[in-house]
Amino acid sequence: MALARLGQSTIRRLHRTLYPPPPPAGAFKDYHGAAAQSLALVRACAYGRGLASLTYNDSSVIGHRLGGPSPVHLVKVLDIVVHLNHARPMSTATASKVPVGAKKVGLKVVMMSPGIVFDPYSLRERIPFWKRWFTLSGWRRTKEDIILEMKNAYAVSRLRKKTGYTKKQFYDQALKIYKEVNTLMAQGDISSLRKMLTDRMHSTIKNELKRRQSMWHSVHWELLEPAVSIRTLRARMIGLDKNDLDKAFIQLTLEFVTKQKFEAYNSQGEVMSGDKSKEVLVKDIWVFERSLFHPGAYWRVCGRITL
Template sequence: MALARLGHAVTGRLRRPLHLLHPPPPPLTDHHAAVAHSFALIHESTRARGFASSPYNAGGVIGYKGQSPVYTVKVLELLLQINHTRSMSTAAQAEPPSLSKAPTPSQTSSKVPLGARKVGMKVVMMSPGFVYEPYSIREPIPFWKSSLPFPNTDPSASFQDRIVRVSSFKLNTKRWFTPSGWRRTKEDVILEMKNAYAVSRLRKKTGYTKKQFYDQAFKIYKEVNTLMARGDTPSLRKILTERMHSTIKNELKKRQSMWSSVHWELVEPAVCIRTLRARMIGLDKNDLDKAFIQLTLEFVTKQKFEAYNTKGEVVSGDKSKEVLVKDIWVFERSLFHPGAYWRVCGRITL
């Protein structure tokens, strides 16, 4: 009888559906709760399905239909998803801070994550790219007006004649007794102060002297015109700013479409060179040395010019004749770049 009952019980067990029966899991300790909490946080950031909220579909198990709380497989699936998930917020993985050293203020305040390197980019301005306050002819308004020449212009004049000329020398009513005259006087004073300030800063930083600068500017003037006559644009890049170099290239293209070649010659020395304007372009109000200086010069020279077509025939000019030419060029130099030199940044046509 006992053997019959045992066989009947085993047969009944085999006829039942297959279940993965396990004893109920023990309550989570503090350590297990911390691990589960950390997985829950990762669940929010990686969009991975949690293993404690949805049961696993065990339909692949032989002889079973339905759902069963098989959580072990879900844990493995979650770990697989976490290992293949990468955060897109940073390009470098942050290193954990050392337990023995406190974080530095730069690590706590900087927005760059730990382990990532800061790459500094230094932008250097080689030229402002424009002419600041271009020179223009202003209506001449003298401070004084006289119906006779100034007394000192004629040393042979008698004492009585000089007294008459001094008495005829009086104020210019337009400048001193009209609102427009006062405005013009104020503008003239401001312009002269700007000129003096720019020259003083240039002299302090570079040891500027008028004669030395005029000699250097005249050499640049001659070199630029010579290279333009040859059509040598690459050699012009060093003594011209980027914007001026682009302008010269366009002019040479237009000239080459009209003339095949040109002859240009400068008759030295120059007839006259004078400074029309001096300006300083500051980049930092707290650092006066971080600035550019622009000097506007007027060149009055004698030149020879002749242009030829593709057959070598003269189509314009005559190299046997000297022509008086007046040019106004703007020269620019940096006060803060090491090894800076003068370059042409513009030409002014009146």
């Protein structure tokens, strides 16, 4: 009898259908929670947070008269193409790819940079006094200009509060970065450039150097200090969390007017372009970025703008 019962039990096990074990109870909850948080983060990146009173009025374009700055003529700048490609969930538990500007830390994705130049600076057409104050379109334009200046002031005030920002100290640091980046570019040192550029900007510079090396074997670049002028064209704050104003990135757009020397050579050492015995006046527009919430955050170049 015992042998018969053992045989029947064995037969039932052989005919039993095998199914894979069910997923953990919190798996779907974790996935949808991470996706919702990631979507909220992406949406927040597209908008600056808050307004404040217009108090910043140093000798820069921030705080200029409502007529707008005079046109800027650029001699040497690099086009930067900006794409927002963060629409996918950012949970590493479900996504194998990490968005540009983010890094994996354990099972979390840490946003190291928004990966875009938010609200890029552009020249605004000057309008006459009578049109500004005595036409409906002029009133609309005045309102837009005031809002832009309030955004500038708010970004600078948050930066000053969180980091102790001063214009002179930042300009000295920005010029140092400007000089070092251009020097490393002239030397073709891609690896050393990484620490001073965001990931997207590093990729842009890397492609630019490849194109240059296809034409010239080497180049000579020299900056004559001090700079002729440095001024702030735009300040923007990119908030990531509407409930936490400190969780944000600051982007400052600077115009550098400097005297430089440049000369390019072929593989035989012959001059192909430029003349290092002559000084050239150059205007560049660069965008610098800094996190307000990462420990040990520092300024990096996130874009260059051409008008």
